[in-house]
Amino acid sequence: MKKHNFYAGPSILSEYTINNTIEAVKDFAGTGLSILEISHRSKEFSAVIEEAAAMVKELLEVPEGYHVLFLGGGASLQFCMVPYNLLKNKAAYLDTGTWANKAIKEAKLFGDVDVVASSKEANYTFIPKDYVIPADADYFHITTNNTIYGTELRTDLDSPVPMVADMSSDIFSRPVDVSKYDLIYAGAQKNLAPAGVTLVIVKESAVGHVDRVIPTMLDYRTHISKGSMFNTPPVLPIYSALQTLKWYKEMGGVKKLEELDKAKAAALYDAIDSSKMFVGTTVAEDRSIMNVCFVMKPEYKELEKDFIDFASTKGIVGIKGHRSVGGFRASLYNAMPMSSVQVLIDAMKEFENNH
Ligand SMILES: *Cc1c(COP(=O)(O)O)cnc(C)c1O
Numbered sequence: 360m361k362k363h364n365f366y367a368g369p370s371i372l373s374e375y376t377i378n379n380t381i382e383a384v385k386d387f388a389g390t391g392l393s394i395l396e397i398s399h400r401s402k403e404f405s406a407v408i409e410e411a412a413a414m415v416k417e418l419l420e421v422p423e424g425y426h427v428l429f430l431g432g433g434a435s436l437q438f439c440m441v442p443y444n445l446l447k448n449k450a451a452y453l454d455t456g457t458w459a460n461k462a463i464k465e466a467k468l469f470g471d472v473d474v475v476a477s478s479k480e481a482n483y484t485f486i487p488k489d490y491v492i493p494a495d496a497d498y499f500h501i502t503t504n505n506t507i508y509g510t511e512l513r514t515d516l517d518s519p520v521p522m523v524a525d526m527s528s529d530i531f532s533r534p535v536d537v538s539k540y541d542l543i544y545a546g547a548q549k550n551l552a553p554a555g556v557t558l559v560i561v562k563e564s565a566v567g568h569v570d571r572v573i574p575t576m577l578d579y580r581t582h583i584s585k586g587s588m589f590n591t592p593p594v595l596p597i598y599s600a601l602q603t604l605k606w607y608k609e610m611g612g613v614k615k616l617e618e619l620d621k622a623k624a625a626a627l628y629d630a631i632d633s634s635k636m637f638v639g640t641t642v643a644e645d646r647s648i649m650n651v652c653f654v655m656k657p658e659y660k661e662l663e664k665d666f667i668d669f670a671s672t673k674g675i676v677g678i679k680g681h682r683s684v685g686g687f688r689a690s691l692y693n694a695m696p697m698s699s700v701q702v703l704i705d706a707m708k709e710f711e712n713n714h
Pocket residue numbers: 368432433434435436458502504505506525526527528546547549
């Protein structure tokens with residue numbers, strides 16, 4: 360049976376990415392060797408990492424003065440690398456969920472952290488709007504998409520200080536004004552590649568201003584100067600990332616992807632809003648187009664598990680909500696086709712009619 364993959368991460372990748380990765384595992388770039396067994400310093404792999412960086416720059420229209428890096432350690436390592444490299448005295452953070460919180464915890468190891476606003480008391484069902492970003496902060500850190508709670512910041516804010524953004528779960532789902540950011544990072548396993556690589560876009564002039572000693576591997580300057588090749592980079596995820604980026608370009612770029620993503624999310628939110636059984640968990644204006652979170656209304660609550668079982672008979676997988684929200688979460692990343700979203704919507708309607 361065809362599976363419809365709604366997992367939040369690792370998550371669906373395009374067939375193009377998966378098929379080309381399989382080919383490269385068997386025979387990479389006509390070398391007669393697997394990509395798994397070839398030097399990362401070979402000319403064939405150097406071409407891959409260079410092209411991947413160039414394609415990130417092209418798709419996101421990254422201005423001059425920025426470097427695109429492919430690092431290990433996941434987005435979680437960026438929670439500490441960012442303040443290690445950029446926090447001199449004080450940084451401002453917006454607390455919009457579990458991941459934002461983890462970033463805040465690490466930043467506190469390096470200096471003062473001003474949490475300008477938090478929606479924690481409301482179980483992160485919205486993105487705070489009224490707050491002041493201190494003009495003396497070294498940077499303002501945001502999490503653009505809150506993967507667990509299903510809220511999203513889809514605009515580039517105006518900030519008196521440069522921004523740093525965790526875009527792990529919505530990068531390449533809209534055009535971004537990169538010039539507003541000192542640094543953008545994204546773990547690959549939501550919208551780019553298999554787990555194991557983290558995309559970092561860093562402004563060259565933002566690094567090198569802290570007094571503390573930074574271990575070599577945690578210093579962005581190391582990776583900038585070596586083009587992400589100081590040590591062995593995660594070659595296979597980088598190869599897959601390049602395939603995804605090529606596919607994104609073929610699809611029409613991030614503007615087109617945004618259009619498709621919005622249409623998918625609108626169809627599912629419409630189904631939720633017009634249902635007597637299901638209800639969304641976040642305020643409408645902050646709804647994520649990547650992770651759609653919803654639950655059953657109190658009078659149907661005990662049917663939640665039954666719906667997951669019913670959906671699985673239709674090939675729908677990965678819709679169980681995160682334990683901190685419960686219910687359901689349907690992740691509609693770029694590689695998710697509208698036809699799969701329609702299968703989910705039909706399953707919701709059928710289940711509702713049966714009860
Ligand atoms: C998944 C996720 C992370 C964690 O990424 P790792 O690569 O597992 O460290 C961080 N931030 C956001 C927004 C995420 O969705």
